[in-house]
Amino acid sequence: MKVLRLDAVVLTTGLARSTIYKLIGSGEFPRPVPLTGRCVGWIECEVNAWIRSRIAERDCV
Structure with a gap:
């Protein structure tokens, strides 16, 4: 099992850090x-x- 820091999550998903935290807040992201x-x-x-x-x-779709 590997733990990713925020910079790696940003690179992996292509999302901005603010978008990641917004999705977490809405329950749409781990x-x-x-x-x-x-x-x-x-x-x-x-x-x-x-x-x-x-x-x-x-x-x-």
């Missing part, structure tokens, strides 16, 4: 895991699953 103090990370497989779900949604 929530970060607290690591230490103000440091958070995202589980790579959860981010990849979110990307796959977006692809599946696109393909269903």
Whole structure:
């Protein structure tokens, strides 16, 4: 299991950091895991699953 920091999530998804936090707030993106103090990370497989779900949604249209 790999933990991604925000910069890696931005690069992986192509989304801006503000968009990522907006999607988290609306429950549409995986929530970060607290690591230490103000440091958070995202589980790579959860981010990849979110990307796959977006692809599946696109393909269903």
